[in-house]
């Protein structure tokens with residue numbers, strides 16, 4: 262008989278009970294160091310007192326009004342994010358996929374609004390991930406995402422990751438936008454070098470094509486800047502954010518320049534829940550913490566320490582970990598054996614990691630991770646690597 266919960270997830274044997282900072286506690290009371298952070302969502306850890314207070318205070322006022330009326334929390338969060346980023350305007354959603362949907366629609370609308378409706382195609386990179394709606398799986402194009410769900414919506418083209426020549430050749434008179442994750446997440450924690458992002462920006466400008474960044478995973482402090490593209494000194498026309506933006510409350514946003522958003526006038530797009538008062542209370546609270554003096558530099562310092570420890574681990578266990586890659590606190594261990602083996606042994610050692618494509622185990626601790634927790638996490642990882650080694654033929 263089918264499970265009452267649709268069995269679309271290959272779940273690990275851990276029943277979640279509660280969380281405290283970087284720690285997740287299961288139903289049996291066992292404590293795990295959570296270096297998966299709900300797939301980079303719990304940027305400020307679990308049950309952060311400031312976020313709990315913001316949410317509970319809002320819960321006693323109003324939960325929901327729909328976007329029929331002005332929502333002051335939206336106006337405040339949007340103004341603050343506009344101040345902190347390239348963006349002039351933004352649309353709030355409940356998830357990353359919806360933020361990407363908004364980005365796709367906006368890019369198409371931009372060109373039709375400007376008299377070029379034939380420009381509707383988008384180019385994405387192989388190994389990318391942009392969500393699970395029909396348009397976002399078509400955009401990413403990976404076989405494992407689209408298989409059996411066809412026909413796919415038209416207008417999505419794919420080029421190999423890092424192949425500038427193939428990208429240039431793929432841009433044609435129907436191309437509306439190029440879409441890229443500045444650090445590929447699900448694809449296996451693959452950073453795009455800054456000079457490539459610069460080259461991409463120039464190429465898009467010269468062809469009249471919009472540039473869309475998907476910073477759903479790599480954004481919101483993960484790399485030590487509020488958004489990863491800041492390291493390259495280039496800006497997109499449109500950008501999707503989610504995951505860390507709500508610290509665990511479902512929230513996403515599609516940010517854009519005034520120029521790119523020109524066609525998105527009243528009535529063109531909407532969401533019943535998007536940007537509701539609960540989400541906005543938490544979103545503003547997350548930003549209070551992240552924009553506070555010293556927060557992002559501390560992420561970089563923690564990242565340096567973790568990276569160094571993980572490089573040491575890879576050197577000690579070359580038969581288990583082939584390489585360490587990533588940026589900031591978005592790190593990946595390229596595994597020798599199947600990555601699920603390391604993820605399983607780590608969990609048994611009391612450390613939570615997340616699998617990714619290209620046989621990588623992701624290390625994504627909450628951004629508030631302490632030096633002691635980093636050291637403890639790496640100790641547990643050593644135990645896990647030892648167990649993987651011991652089981653090898």
Ligand SMILES: *Cc1c(COP(=O)(O)O)cnc(C)c1O
Nearest residue numbers: 356357358390391392446477478
């Ligand atoms: C998680 C993720 C998404 C999808 O976000 P959902 O909230 O699951 O819809 C899209 N793009 C990237 C890069 C992601 O990491």
